[in-house]
Amino acid sequence: MKKIILSGMRPTGRMHIGHLKGVLENWVSLQDDYNCYFEIADWHALTDDPTINKEVQRNVIDMVKDWLSVGIDPKKSVIFRQSLVPQHAELHLAFSMLVSVNRLLRNPTFKEKVADVRKKKSETKISLNLEGLKVESEIESIVDYLRSEDAKEANRMLKSVIGRIKEEVMERLSVVDTYEGYIPPEISYGLLGYPVLQAADILLYKGEVVPIGEDQLPHLELTREIARDFNRIYGDIFPVPEPLLTSIPKILGTDGRKMSKSYNNAIFISDSPETIRNKVYKSITDPMKIRKNDPGRPEICPVFYMHKAFNGEGYMQIEEDCRKGILGCVECKRRITEIMAESLESYRKKSENLKDDVVVEIIKEGSKKARERAEETMSEVRRCIWNF
Numbered sequence: 303m304k305k306i307i308l309s310g311m312r313p314t315g316r317m318h319i320g321h322l323k324g325v326l327e328n329w330v331s332l333q334d335d336y337n338c339y340f341e342i343a344d345w346h347a348l349t350d351d352p353t354i355n356k357e358v359q360r361n362v363i364d365m366v367k368d369w370l371s372v373g374i375d376p377k378k379s380v381i382f383r384q385s386l387v388p389q390h391a392e393l394h395l396a397f398s399m400l401v402s403v404n405r406l407l408r409n410p411t412f413k414e415k416v417a418d419v420r421k422k423k424s425e426t427k428i429s430l431n432l433e434g435l436k437v438e439s440e441i442e443s444i445v446d447y448l449r450s451e452d453a454k455e456a457n458r459m460l461k462s463v464i465g466r467i468k469e470e471v472m473e474r475l476s477v478v479d480t481y482e483g484y485i486p487p488e489i490s491y492g493l494l495g496y497p498v499l500q501a502a503d504i505l506l507y508k509g510e511v512v513p514i515g516e517d518q519l520p521h522l523e524l525t526r527e528i529a530r531d532f533n534r535i536y537g538d539i540f541p542v543p544e545p546l547l548t549s550i551p552k553i554l555g556t557d558g559r560k561m562s563k564s565y566n567n568a569i570f571i572s573d574s575p576e577t578i579r580n581k582v583y584k585s586i587t588d589p590m591k592i593r594k595n596d597p598g599r600p601e602i603c604p605v606f607y608m609h610k611a612f613n614g615e616g617y618m619q620i621e622e623d624c625r626k627g628i629l630g631c632v633e634c635k636r637r638i639t640e641i642m643a644e645s646l647e648s649y650r651k652k653s654e655n656l657k658d659d660v661v662v663e664i665i666k667e668g669s670k671k672a673r674e675r676a677e678e679t680m681s682e683v684r685r686c687i688w689n690f
């Protein structure tokens with residue numbers, strides 16, 4: 303019997319080369335040896351911001367076009383949409399009783415999100431703070447009082463100014479920076495429960511193997527805890543899933559930051575050769591390598607990481623020649639452009655030829671299969687908890 307794999311992605315739109323090398327190629331290669339369920343995690347996509355539902359709707363189609371074009375095969379694997387399988391919500395509810403709030407507050411991904419929101423807020427507050435604080439006239443008065451040797455009034459004024467500054471600073475930084483456990487109102491209950499929903503995703507299909515990147519390990523650990531707790535309390539029905547860690551090749555965005563659609567620095571699987579060329583030519587390289595013969599530092603160059611991901615063994619020669627100052631950036635870019643454009647060409651053509659309604663149909667059919675499997679598990683769960 304083939305083992306069951308479950309993995310998923312939030313629909314963020316078109317897939318870039320980081321997704322391709324880090325996730326999708328791996329999924330494609332697993333399809334023959336496992337029973338694969340690939341989930342479009344659209345509810346998860348709303349946990350940061352519930353108002354992006356329309357955008358998510360479009361992103362679902364674009365994302366699945368790319369999945370299909372690189373070889374995720376609906377004949378071999380079940381491609382389904384989380385929101386079309388309501389059993390996820392029910393299992394999520396049952397699981398939510400098994401996890402303490404404290405356990406969720408300790409989840410690293412949650413802590414990072416909270417820290418991000420707090421940082422953004424405190425930055426805007428500090429700039430307001432400096433602008434809004436008008437103390438010049440008071441300071442002038444203090445100087446006047448001192449000139450007329452009225453120390454008492456000068457002190458009174460000074461105290462009042464200091465008091466105001468203190469108050470403003472406390473108010474504007476608010477509890478954001480002073481109380482470590484503070485959670486800003488932008489953070490929803492849904493976000494806190496993100497990993498509980500993910501546990502439901504995996505266990506609803508009795509997933510045994512979960513291919514994920516290292517960043518998702520804490521979520522899988524929570525899934526394992528939930529599975530064990532459920533089995534102990536209600537009845538032994540869930541496998542305790544194992545991670546299948548994929549070594550994710552490093553790919554940087556064309557500006558040197560992490561590659562991400564939101565940074566506008568991504569090369570997409572569906573980009574035309576022309577677009578790929580423009581993006582690669584605009585990409586930063588080692589800023590110290592100005593002339594062709596200057597030695598470069600491949601380890602900080604996004605173009606080098608593209609070679610490493612797409613150029614087979616060829617990247618080693620590139621690395622050597624770059625360091626020695628034999629290879630200039632223009633030539634280096636020209637070569638990788640050619641290689642990438644060629645290797646992405648067939649994907650792009652396939653995804654261009656995929657009509658929206660065909661994709662919608664594939665998702666519908668996959669979700670129907672997923673629902674059937676999910677309902678089997680859910681009826682077991684209901685039997686275990688309520689005896690019906």
Ligand code: TRP
Nearest residue numbers: 308309310311312343346500503
């Ligand atoms: N949290 C995952 C991510 O951000 C997406 C995801 C949702 C997932 N449900 C899952 C991954 C179940 C693996 C299994 O990448």
